[in-house]
Amino acid sequence: MHKQRIVVASKAFGTHLMLSALVALLVAYVVLRVWFPHPFGMLAGGLHLFWILVGVDVVCGPLLTAFLFNPAKSRRELVLDLSLVALIQLAALSYGLYSISQARPVVLAFETDRIVAVSVSQIDPADLPQAPAPFQALSWRGPVLLGTRNAIGGDEKLKSIEMSLQGVEPSARPGWWQPYEDSRVEVQQRMKKLTLIREQQKPSDQASIDAAVQKTGLPIDRIHYLPLTSQKSLDAWIVLLDAEAHIVGYAPVGGFE
Numbered sequence: 001m002h003k004q005r006i007v008v009a010s011k012a013f014g015t016h017l018m019l020s021a022l023v024a025l026l027v028a029y030v031v032l033r034v035w036f037p038h039p040f041g042m043l044a045g046g047l048h049l050f051w052i053l054v055g056v057d058v059v060c061g062p063l064l065t066a067f068l069f070n071p072a073k074s075r076r077e078l079v080l081d082l083s084l085v086a087l088i089q090l091a092a093l094s095y096g097l098y099s100i101s102q103a104r105p106v107v108l109a110f111e112t113d114r115i116v117a118v119s120v121s122q123i124d125p126a127d128l129p130q131a132p133a134p135f136q137a138l139s140w141r142g143p144v145l146l147g148t149r150n151a152i153g154g155d156e157k158l159k160s161i162e163m164s165l166q167g168v169e170p171s172a173r174p175g176w177w178q179p180y181e182d183s184r185v186e187v188q189q190r191m192k193k194l195t196l197i198r199e200q201q202k203p204s205d206q207a208s209i210d211a212a213v214q215k216t217g218l219p220i221d222r223i224h225y226l227p228l229t230s231q232k233s234l235d236a237w238i239v240l241l242d243a244e245a246h247i248v249g250y251a252p253v254g255g256f257e
Contacts (some may be wrong), residue, residue: 006038008069008156009065009067009069010066012065013063013065013069016062016085018033019064020058020061021034021058023226024057027053027090027097031058031097032047032101033195034141034170035100035140036104037142039228040104040230040250043105043117043232043233043236043237044104044117044232045087046231049100049103052096053096056096057089057093058091060088060089061092062087063087065082068081068082069081069082077229091198093185096218101120102120103119103121104119104120105117105118105119106118106139106144107135107139107143107144107150107169107171107178108144108145108146108173109141109146109147110148110183110186111148111225113188114255115227115239115247116122116143116169116172116228116229117229118143118172118226118231119230120138121230122235123172123174127173127174128174130173130175131175131177132177133180133181134179135177136174142163144199145186145247146178146179146180147177147178147181147186148170148173148176148178148184149170149178150252153208184244185221185247187226188243190226191245192226193221193225194209194220194223195220195221196227197253197257198210198220201253205252208252209251209253211251212240212251215249215253216249217238218242218248223248224240224241224243225239225240225241225255226238227239227254227255227256235256236253236254237252237254238253238254240249
């Protein structure tokens with residue numbers, strides 16, 4: 001009887017594991033391709049959260065099923081046990097997805113001399129009505145490229161400094177957002193030749209830059225860059241830009257001199 005229970009429980013474990021893996025693949029597509037397109041999984045912390053979610057969802061659920069599944073139980077008892085496992089797994093999945101959704105980057109904003117990836121958790125929902133009409137709803141399809149305006153008058157400049165000291169930079173203030181097109185000229189003035197930063201790198205980082213350049217299809221002398229930062233990564237990536245300040249790629253090197 002004990003051997004029979006192990007065989008039946010193993011089959012139940014395998015079935016549950018397969019179903020959990022299918023759910024994990026769907027979640028992986030949403031998280032890694034939609035919410036955190038490259039390189040934002042590393043830049044914003046999405047990969048770390050995702051693997052925790054997968055570990056809980058794919059491993060713990062099937063293990064609970066194997067532990068509780070017993071052919072000696074009545075049909076009613078089995079349905080109750082498996083329903084509880086499904087509810088626990090669903091609750092863990094829902095909480096994990098919510099936590100990941102709060103870390104997802106929703107804005108990619110030019111700010112002074114850099115491009116900043118801003119996550120949901122950095123934005124006060126009460127401030128969203130202050131944003132230009134197209135940007136008052138946070139994106140579920142990856143970050144939206146924006147610019148940030150300059151302070152209007154001395155009072156707003158002082159208030160801006162105070163907010164920055166509190167950790168709220170212009171890129172995370174909906175009332176300071178503006179279409180990227182309105183910042184394009186300033187971006188072009190601030191961006192630097194990629195060849196300049198490549199010369200300063202060690203061979204392994206030069207190889208990373210060369211690989212990123214190759215993906216763009218442009219010669220390196222026609223590519224510029226700006227530092228790419230986030231709340232969790234202050235100087236580990238750069239944005240590659242063409243002459244018109246369109247983003248054409250990313251490279252995993254620090255961008256501040």
